[in-house]
Amino acid sequence: MGGAPTLKLYNTLTREKVDFKPIDADNVRMYVCGPTVYDYAHIGNARPVIVFDILFRLLRHVYSERKVTYVRNITDVDDKINARALRDYPGLPLNEAIRHVTEKTETQFLEDAKSLGCLDPDVQPRATDNIPQMIDIIDKLIAKGHAYKAGGEVLFDTRSMPDYGQLSKRNLDEQQAGARVAVEAHKKHPGDFVLWKLSADHEPGWDSPWGRGRPGWHIECSAMSGRYLGEVFDIHGGGLDLIFPHHENEIAQSRCAHGTSVMANVWMHNGFLQVEGRKMSKSEGNFVTIYELLHTEKFGGRKWPGDVLRLAMLMTHYREPIDFSIKRLEEAEHLLSKWPVPGDAKGEVDPTIVTALSDDLNTVAAVQALHALAQKAAGDPALRGSFAASASLLGIVPQAVELDEAVVHEVDGRVRARLELLKAKDFASADRIRDDLLAQGIQLKDGKDPATGERVTTWDVKR
Numbered sequence: 001m002g003g004a005p006t007l008k009l010y011n012t013l014t015r016e017k018v019d020f021k022p023i024d025a026d027n028v029r030m031y032v033c034g035p036t037v038y039d040y041a042h043i044g045n046a047r048p049v050i051v052f053d054i055l056f057r058l059l060r061h062v063y064s065e066r067k068v069t070y071v072r073n074i075t076d077v078d079d080k081i082n083a084r085a086l087r088d089y090p091g092l093p094l095n096e097a098i099r100h101v102t103e104k105t106e107t108q109f110l111e112d113a114k115s116l117g118c119l120d121p122d123v124q125p126r127a128t129d130n131i132p133q134m135i136d137i138i139d140k141l142i143a144k145g146h147a148y149k150a151g152g153e154v155l156f157d158t159r160s161m162p163d164y165g166q167l168s169k170r171n172l173d174e175q176q177a178g179a180r181v182a183v184e185a186h187k188k189h190p191g192d193f194v195l196w197k198l199s200a201d202h203e204p205g206w207d208s209p210w211g212r213g214r215p216g217w218h219i220e221c222s223a224m225s226g227r228y229l230g231e232v233f234d235i236h237g238g239g240l241d242l243i244f245p246h247h248e249n250e251i252a253q254s255r256c257a258h259g260t261s262v263m264a265n266v267w268m269h270n271g272f273l274q275v276e277g278r279k280m281s282k283s284e285g286n287f288v289t290i291y292e293l294l295h296t297e298k299f300g301g302r303k304w305p306g307d308v309l310r311l312a313m314l315m316t317h318y319r320e321p322i323d324f325s326i327k328r329l330e331e332a333e334h335l336l337s338k339w340p341v342p343g344d345a346k347g348e349v350d351p352t353i354v355t356a357l358s359d360d361l362n363t364v365a366a367v368q369a370l371h372a373l374a375q376k377a378a379g380d381p382a383l384r385g386s387f388a389a390s391a392s393l394l395g396i397v398p399q400a401v402e403l404d405e406a407v408v409h410e411v412d413g414r415v416r417a418r419l420e421l422l423k424a425k426d427f428a429s430a431d432r433i434r435d436d437l438l439a440q441g442i443q444l445k446d447g448k449d450p451a452t453g454e455r456v457t458t459w460d461v462k463r
Helices: 043-063 080-087 094-115 127-143 216-231 240-259 290-295 306-314 327-339 351-358 362-377 381-393 403-423 429-438
Strands: 008-011 018-020 028-032 069-071 148-150 153-156 191-200 213-215 235-241 264-270 271-273 323-326 442-448 457-463
Touching: 008 264, 028 043, 028 216, 043 069, 043 094, 043 235, 043 264, 043 271, 043 290, 043 306, 043 351, 043 381, 069 216, 080 094, 094 127, 094 290, 094 429, 127 148, 127 191, 127 213, 127 216, 127 240, 148 271, 153 240, 191 216, 191 240, 216 235, 216 240, 235 240, 235 290, 240 264, 290 306, 306 327, 306 362, 323 327, 351 362, 351 381, 403 429, 403 442, 403 457, 429 442
Parallel strands: 028 069, 028 235, 235 264, 271 323
Antiparallel strands: 008 018, 148 153, 153 191, 191 213, 442 457
8 A cells, every 4th residue: 555544444343443454455345235226216325326436436546446346236136126027027037027127227227326426336246146146045044053944934043143233233132124025923033034035826936945935135135245255355335224134134144154253344334314404205205316316307496417416425424414405516516616627637646635535435524625626726737637636536527518609608798898897997896797607607717918918808617
């Protein structure tokens, strides 16, 4: 890492900020729980996508791109998805039918993530492509006495694991099963959870040693992380809502199947998101998808560019709750309007920004440092390269805005009016025009005509 600052990350497992030390600095590995592609992703889903994209970029900056592997799964095994696949495509093999059901929403999710400035993970496995790996883990758990068959299900025996509950710090007697498939009253203990559930003749399913059925939710991520990153890896991420039961049960399955003391060394979780001060829900009328924000006027009566949405997220620390509001988006857009368009300039990332991100992804401080650099770069072309590289590390690339001919004509007229006011020494009125235009993202640049020496004004527009 040379002279780079030490990367510190808050570990939910230990409840402390720790120095990050990869298992293998030549093979840094991170897994993040991805979307269930039953419907379009909402703005709450966007937060972990952006947060862990920042961490991915930082790890690549510190260790080099070729030494970092980022896996984010696609959950396409879900009872609602399965039922729709069976209903709409009864003549197709199950995996093929599921692909038809989820193809549109998966494609849209990937397009949304790109619009938010996110890099593609190195691997994006689908649950349906990892059923054999799930079966293998369940088989090991049964053989080792950590799982049992009952009532048409295979269940994990939580009391077979003495330290179950380390991540959530919950008492075992207070646990609830928390699975995406129904759990009957045949469990040995209340906290036992489903690994495999048999399917009736009219239900979708896959063949297994315990009969035709489908996996529980939690086993999917244990299988995919183990397949692509190994039995123990560096970082596991997701939203705060996944700590229990999902991540707790992932740990239980993986550790007990593989006989390891940990599943991942560092567990990271982003905070909750509200919309306009209220929990987002369809009943509240404030449920909004990423697609709707980008392409419709549902939120605030207008469309919102991806870089504005991203910056609005980064203006709150990832572990803090965030209030996603029109005001916050306007603040982000106003900030972006003050930044120069980086263009293709190459340069070194400002070390202040790396230091901020190395302190548990302190994007608030990083954005402040980037803004200070932007102000300097606006007046010093030599700093444009550093600004471009620094903005790229945050995944933010301010874009110039194209205006139609009528707007250009209007701005030109206001610029001419300002020049007349300056000639008349009505500086207050001239300043009002300048400030009004700046608030709209239009920056005036005064200079002198080299031939006549008279004042000339050019303008540039940014969002």
